Amino acid sequence: MPIAPQDPVVHEDRIDYVPTPINVTRARQHAARMVAEWGHPALADDAALIVSELAGNAVRHGHVPGRLFRVHLTLTKTSLRIAVADPRGERLPRPRQPSPDDRHGRGLLIVRALADRWGVRERTVGKEIWAELDLTSSRATGRCSDEP
Numbered sequence: 001m002p003i004a005p006q007d008p009v010v011h012e013d014r015i016d017y018v019p020t021p022i023n024v025t026r027a028r029q030h031a032a033r034m035v036a037e038w039g040h041p042a043l044a045d046d047a048a049l050i051v052s053e054l055a056g057n058a059v060r061h062g063h064v065p066g067r068l069f070r071v072h073l074t075l076t077k078t079s080l081r082i083a084v085a086d087p088r089g090e091r092l093p094r095p096r097q098p099s100p101d102d103r104h105g106r107g108l109l110i111v112r113a114l115a116d117r118w119g120v121r122e123r124t125v126g127k128e129i130w131a132e133l134d135l136t137s138s139r140a141t142g143r144c145s146d147e148p
Helices: 021-037 041-061 107-114
Strands: 009-017 069-076 079-086 117-122 127-134
Touching (some): 009 021, 021 041, 021 069, 041 069, 041 107, 041 127, 107 117, 107 127
Antiparallel strands (some): 009 069, 069 079, 079 127, 117 127
8 A cells, every 4th residue: 555645755764684583673673763763752662563573474474585574664744654575475464363372373463453554465576564553543642542
């Protein structure tokens, strides 16, 4: 889903990573730092968690030897968009309902709970999973929904 022309990009960051677990950690930390530096510290933890879940899925399910995964952050005037792309397009993600004993399978449920919108975009090579956080939500402003 492209950024709407009436919502111009304010900041953008894009990094390619080797698909290893340590780079999931690095991507998460980098995203939190960038979002805070861009003036939205209240969104930093949610952004970091979304990056961690999507990057973890890219490493676990989207890995192709010799290929990288990409984390792309885009801040517009109204939203923060987080997109993670990997080279394995034939494995499109879908949320599932894991049993209480399952050790994995909750990542997209977490993303869906945190994001205002999310989706999957097929690419020429691979796929991109994206999530957006609205800057006007109570979560983004750091205020409780019942505060004046």
